[in-house]
Amino acid sequence: MRTGIFSAALAFLCWGLFPIYFHALGEVPPLQILAHRMLWSLAFLLIVLGFRRQWRWLEQVRQPRVFWSFVASAFLLSANWLVYIWSVNNGHVIEASLGYFINPLVNIMLGYLILKERLRPVQWTAIALAGLGVAWLTWQTGTVPWIALFLAASFGAYGLLRKTAALGALEGLSFETMVLFPIAAAYLVYLTLNGENTFVNTGSDTTRLLLVAAGPITAIPLLLFASGARQIPLSILGLLQYLSPTIQFMLGVLLFKEAFTADRLVGFVLIWTALLLFAGEGLLRHSKGEPAQPKLSR
Secondary structure, eight states: OHHHHHHHHHHHHHTTTHHHHHHHHHTTTTHHHHHHHHHHHHHHHHHHHHHHHHOOGGGGGGSHHHHHHHHHHHHHHHHHHHHEEEEEEEETTHHHHHHHHHHHHHHHHHHHHHBBBBBOHHHHHHHHHHHHHHHHHHHHSSSHHHHHHHHHHHHHHHHHHTTTTTOOHHHHHHHHHHHHHHHHHHHHHHHHHHHHHHHHHHSHHHHHHHHHHHHHHHHHHHHHHHHHHHHHHHHHHHTTHHHHHHHHIIIIIIIIIOOOEEEEEEEHHHHHHHHHHHHHHHHHHTTOOOOOOBBOOO
16 A cells, blocks of 8 residues: 555656656757657557567557557647646646646546536535636636646546547567557658757757657656556545645646746635545545445446
8 A cells, every 4th residue: 555655656656756857958849858758658568568579469559449449549648748737838737737637627527528427516516616726717818728628627527538548568668669650750760851850950969868858757657557457446546546646746846946826725615625526525425335436326
């Protein structure tokens, strides 16, 4: 149990610190960061797979249903990565953290709409409060928080595809990066031929090392999460997941000095209250030995 909690918490801590990493790559355009993330992630994952001699899963991806589901999840993941990188490097860390705060509630709604799962009254209340929070932020700022909503929706849809996926976390991410690799490689070749590849043109070895580090930085938290998730109850995992957006939020306010007015605080408080209701009810049901997740309707 303690090992599982430590592994999962360390994964969420790493994800929470991502803004510092991407902010350090501020001179590199987001699309180039994304391409390098695909490239070096695949390289790192192939080393891990080779070390573990874990290749039998490649037979499964020959099945059309498995293949196309992972093609879809790969493009959802890349879109999520791109918007997140752009938001960090353009001063929207707080709004990006909001996306991952509301992601669990988006997951509930997707379960209700797609998987026909039943929702309990407390869950409906949490969704309503989160909706009020988003509406309040929209009214106060005059614009819909598109970054937060896109991050929550894209990662929720990605999670939905992976929920029923035939491959595990390591194998799934490996195949997703294989799908994206030709596009990333072609883009980087094009940039190089046109003299626009920052990796080649930069005079900073630190920038090059940071781009190469995108591989382990992407894969290691995922492996820690996969290890921890197998060893701890879902209710504890659900609470730990809020560690990541909380750290991102604090970085946005304290380190990057993004504007956070009292009016914005009201919207966040509504969403945090929704999350407290959701998490508290899950813990209560777990303590009573009841399933924390809604049952599928028949």
